[in-house]
Amino acid sequence: MTTTAQAAGRSPVRRLAGTLHRRPRLRLSLLLTAPLLWLAVLYLGSLAVLFVSAFWTTDSFTSEVVKVWSTDNFHQLFTLPVYRQVILRSIGVALAVTVLCAAIAFPIAFYTARIARPERRPLLVVAILTPLWASYLVKVYAWRLILSQGGLADWVLKPLGLSGPGYGLVAAIIALTYLWLPYMILPIHAALEQLPANLLDASADLGAGAARTFRSVVLPMVLPSVAAGSVFTFSLSLGDYITVQIVGGKTQLIGNVVYSNIELNLPMAAALGTVPVVVIVVYLLAMRRTGALSSL
Amino acid sequence: MRLTPTLKAAAAVAVLLAATACGSSGSGSSASTGFNPPDLKAQSKLGKTEGQVNLIAWAGYVEDGSNDPKVDWVGDFEKQTGCQVNSKVAASSDEMVKLMKTGQYDAVSASGDASLRLIASGDAAPVNTGLVPNYKDVFSGLKKGAWNSVDGQMYGIPHGRGANLLMYNTQKVTPAPTSWSAVFDDASANKGHVTAYDSPIYIADAALYLKAARPELKIKDPYALDQKQFDAAVALLKKQNANVGEYWSDYLKEISAFKSGDSVVGTTWQVIANLTADEGAKVKAFVPEEGSTGWSDTWMISAKAKHPNCAYKWMDWIISPKVNAQVAEYFGEAPANAQACQYTSDKSFCDTFHAADESYWKNIAFWNTPIEQCLDGRTDVKCVPYAKWVQAWTEIKG
Numbered sequence: 001m002t003t004t005a006q007a008a009g010r011s012p013v014r015r016l017a018g019t020l021h022r023r024p025r026l027r028l029s030l031l032l033t034a035p036l037l038w039l040a041v042l043y044l045g046s047l048a049v050l051f052v053s054a055f056w057t058t059d060s061f062t063s064e065v066v067k068v069w070s071t072d073n074f075h076q077l078f079t080l081p082v083y084r085q086v087i088l089r090s091i092g093v094a095l096a097v098t099v100l101c102a103a104i105a106f107p108i109a110f111y112t113a114r115i116a117r118p119e120r121r122p123l124l125v126v127a128i129l130t131p132l133w134a135s136y137l138v139k140v141y142a143w144r145l146i147l148s149q150g151g152l153a154d155w156v157l158k159p160l161g162l163s164g165p166g167y168g169l170v171a172a173i174i175a176l177t178y179l180w181l182p183y184m185i186l187p188i189h190a191a192l193e194q195l196p197a198n199l200l201d202a203s204a205d206l207g208a209g210a211a212r213t214f215r216s217v218v219l220p221m222v223l224p225s226v227a228a229g230s231v232f233t234f235s236l237s238l239g240d241y242i243t244v245q246i247v248g249g250k251t252q253l254i255g256n257v258v259y260s261n262i263e264l265n266l267p268m269a270a271a272l273g274t275v276p277v278v279v280i281v282v283y284l285l286a287m288r289r290t291g292a293l294s295s296l
Numbered sequence: 297m298r299l300t301p302t303l304k305a306a307a308a309v310a311v312l313l314a315a316t317a318c319g320s321s322g323s324g325s326s327a328s329t330g331f332n333p334p335d336l337k338a339q340s341k342l343g344k345t346e347g348q349v350n351l352i353a354w355a356g357y358v359e360d361g362s363n364d365p366k367v368d369w370v371g372d373f374e375k376q377t378g379c380q381v382n383s384k385v386a387a388s389s390d391e392m393v394k395l396m397k398t399g400q401y402d403a404v405s406a407s408g409d410a411s412l413r414l415i416a417s418g419d420a421a422p423v424n425t426g427l428v429p430n431y432k433d434v435f436s437g438l439k440k441g442a443w444n445s446v447d448g449q450m451y452g453i454p455h456g457r458g459a460n461l462l463m464y465n466t467q468k469v470t471p472a473p474t475s476w477s478a479v480f481d482d483a484s485a486n487k488g489h490v491t492a493y494d495s496p497i498y499i500a501d502a503a504l505y506l507k508a509a510r511p512e513l514k515i516k517d518p519y520a521l522d523q524k525q526f527d528a529a530v531a532l533l534k535k536q537n538a539n540v541g542e543y544w545s546d547y548l549k550e551i552s553a554f555k556s557g558d559s560v561v562g563t564t565w566q567v568i569a570n571l572t573a574d575e576g577a578k579v580k581a582f583v584p585e586e587g588s589t590g591w592s593d594t595w596m597i598s599a600k601a602k603h604p605n606c607a608y609k610w611m612d613w614i615i616s617p618k619v620n621a622q623v624a625e626y627f628g629e630a631p632a633n634a635q636a637c638q639y640t641s642d643k644s645f646c647d648t649f650h651a652a653d654e655s656y657w658k659n660i661a662f663w664n665t666p667i668e669q670c671l672d673g674r675t676d677v678k679c680v681p682y683a684k685w686v687q688a689w690t691e692i693k694g
Contacts (some may be wrong), residue, residue: 010601060666060683062417063393082691148556149489166488167542167558249542252693263390264496264686 029057039184047277054270063264073271083257087275093173094237098184100177101233105184113192114183121193128185136179140246143175147247167249175247176237183236184229191225192218224291230286238276299674333446334418342427342605348380349606351393352404354593355547356615356627357455358383358568367626369619377613380608382567387545388495389663395421399600402607405455407591408443409497409519409663409682414596415451421599422449428612430620433635437654444594452594453611458629458649459590459660460493460501461581463564465554465574476505477526477586478561480532482540491553491562494543496682496689497663500589501547501563502529502536504661506587517672519664526680526688533692543693547571554579566628590660593629624649 020027054073057066077083112124131139144167146152153164165171195218203213241255254276261269351358358381360421361368370381384401386392389410396404396419406414414420425431431453438454445451464473469486482501483490492498506528513525521529541558544550547568553559555577567583569679595611597604613619615632621639624631630651631637637646650656664671670679 058683059417060681061665062413063390063683064397064417076687080687080691082694085694086690144552146555148552149558150556245546250537250540252690254321257690260690263388263394263688265683 034137038088050270050277052272054267054274056267058267065266073268074078076268077271077275080221083272086252086254086257089169089251090238090255090276093169093176093253094234096173097176097180097237098230098283100173100176101181101184102188102230104177105181105188105229106222106226109185109188109192113189114195125186125189128182128189131178132182139179140175140243143171143178143243145193147171147174164190167247169248169251172244172248172251172253179243180233180236183232184226187225187229188222191222201283225288227287234283235280238279255284297506309556333415333451336418336599338419338422338424338449339427339604339608340424342608342638345379345605345609346603347606348382348503349380349403349603349610350401351381351383351610352386352392352608353383353400353402354405354407354627355385355387357405357623358385358594359623359626367622369614369622373610373613373619373688377606377609379603381610387547389497390495393417393419399598401439401598402601402603403595403597403610405593405664406452406596407593408441409665411443411452411596412595412665415446418599420451420596421601422451423453423597423611425450425453427455427608428615430612430615430617430633433617433633434615435632435634435652437657438592438632441592442598443592443662451493452596453615454632455593455595455614456624456627456629456663457590457657457660458566458627459583459588461564461566461569461588462584463554463562463569463579463581465557465560466578466580468560472580473561474585476501476586477509478584479563480505481509483536483561486560487539488556489541489560490536490539491550491559492533492540493563494545496685497589498563499526499529499533499685499688499692500661502532504589505586506532516674517670518661519666520670520672520674520679521666522628522670522674522677522679523673526684528694530688536694537692537694551575551577569627570626570628587659587661590662621645624651 020030033053053065055069055071057068057070057072058064059066108128112121112128116124134264147164147167148154149166151164157163199217199221200213203217239255241253241259242255244251244253254272258269258272261272310318357371359367360370360381360383370383374380376669384395386395386404389407392404392406392410393413395401396406396414396418402430404410404414404420406420411420434454437456440448440450441454444454462473462476462478464478466472469478469491473482478485479492493501499521501519503515503521503525506513506525507515507518510528515521515525518529526593542549542553544553544559544562547565550559550562550564550568550604551572554572555575564581566581569579572579595614596612597607601607614623615636617633617635618639620631620633620636624636625640625642625645628649630649631640631647640646642648644650666679666682668678668681669675670677
């Protein structure tokens with residue numbers, strides 16, 4: 001009598017809580033269903049739609065998508081030299097930006113993490129982050145002005161008998177390097193900060209010079225972070241098309257070709273769009289080997 | 297070991313991609329030749345205005361004073377009709393077509409290379425010209441044209457027409473150019489500082505130049521190019537590419553490039569030339585001796601318009617004599633409304649822009665959508681359709 005009365009008196013909420021407490025698997029699945037659905041449907045789903053629509057065609061007059069299965073788009077992608085050229089150029093730009101970012105970020109991160117006085121370090125990190133607060137477009141247009149004919153770059157280089165690069169591939173690489181630099185500095189900074197000082201001391205005690213210590217101690221320990229930063233700089237550069245439009249002169253990257261096809265030939269744009277996806281997947285797999293993904 | 301499944305998946309994707317590359321390459325397009333627009337009905341009478349209207353327009357067509365406080369014909373429209381105007385500037389006809397497909401816009405100022413596509417796809421609805429009182433004053437040469445009507449049914453209200461111009465920096469380009477050769481055969485004189493319009497339709501500009509420069513190609517209509525003529529135009533543009541500094545589609549970008557001197561010669565619109573000159577750059581724009589490509593714009597209403605009554609009010613407003621005069625002078629084009637010529641601030645404006653001179657317009661090749669059937673009437677050859685122009689344009693830019 002008393003037990004049933006007690007059970008009936010329990011609120012449904014408490015009963016639910018009890019059930020969940022007894023069944024950890026149910027708890028976990030309830031907790032994860034929504035975010036996993038989000039990931040699967042919205043993210044992977046849209047990638048799948050992208051891939052499938054790459055096999056459709058368009059009406060040559062109205063440029064409406066016709067849902068007729070055809071592999072023309074991929075055939076063109078692999079046979080027309082212009083696409084190969086654009087793809088290789090895009091990968092080249094992404095790699096160049098990544099290498100430049102790493103080369104510039106390393107000394108900066110080394111200074112902010114190890115040389116600067118500890119109380120100043122947070123301030124320096126804030127300073128590195130500040131450019132991220134400004135609008136992307138404002139920064140790129142600033143570069144357009146800097147690199148324009150008779151602009152800041154020309155003016156600075158004039159005494160040396162040189163001139164700025166003008167708009168083009170080089171300008172695009174410079175602007176992209178500037179844009180994504182903070183994403184490279186931060187992981188390197190974090191890694192260098194965690195580098196135990198006694199390792200450097202030990203290296204010095206054992207007679208290694210600065211160069212040797214850097215090569216044999218610092219670099220191996222920081223490399224995963226450089227790789228982590230490179231995931232950002234590489235993928236962001238590969239997907240960018242606005243910077244190239246503004247400072248790239250007549251340069252076309254994958255993003256630009258996708259953009260120019262989106263209006264008239266959506267399936268072709270989708271076929272082109274799968275290229276960066278594949279490239280990034282390959283890049284991520286390569287980076288995973290360095291342990292970069294666990295130091296993100 | 298944990299890598300293997302992912303690697304397998306990646307390999308599978310690669311194999312799949314490789315397999316598709318070797319797949320069929322037959323043309324998938326059915327190339328519909330006959331022109332049968334979907335059966336849509338024009339609105340029979342005007343209802344209550346909806347409080348707002350969403351427009352797609354060329355730069356300079358829907359000015360509310362935000363670019364220049366003196367240039368405002370939207371404010372009065374909003375006051376008189378209670379229709380709040382939301383406008384979106386499109387940089388190319390292709391962008392207009394794309395935006396219209398979203399169904400979020402009520403009306404568009406479509407050029408001839410967009411209008412037929414919009415009609416064929418059923419995105420644009422027929423227009424009841426009886427609901428647009430100012431339509432009666434439109435130049436007859438603009439009424440029931442091949443680009444804005446089907447079987448005598450108007451699909452829009454003519455807005456105005458004009459030519460694409462050659463703009464050059466008067467200090468850096470000497471002697472002053474007279475021909476389009478300044479951007480084609482003689483472009484190397486300004487290597488790295490030539491500009492061109494970033495759209496496949498620009499291939500027609502090259503064809504128009506070849507029509508005069510290489511008569512043996514026998515180009516009649518720059519939008520009706522057989523394979524040989526098309527290849528010649530593409531080759532010319534590939535040669536031009538070496539001298540191009542940048543292509544423009546965003547008009548603000550062209551203004552800034554001419555201001556800084558990064559571009560010194562290239563194709564433009566009158567409104568861009570005016571704005572560039574206003575900003576202090578030393579530029580001139582004119583129609584070269586070969587004639588020019590141009591546009592004839594039509595306000596079309598979306599078949600899915602959510603604010604059709606406001607859109608009709610807008611179409612009537614934009615071609616009302618005073619407003620049509622204002623927009624024509626600001627953009628630098630011939631107005632569509634014959635009465636507009638009385639209201640231009642420059643009294644010779646309509647003469648300068650040949651508003652009523654139908655024979656002048658015969659030398660302007662209005663933007664059109666190239667299709668397989670040659671638009672110039674040839675039946676012994678097939679012409680290159682626009683889809684191929686789009687692809688060629690990507691290849692030209694390299």
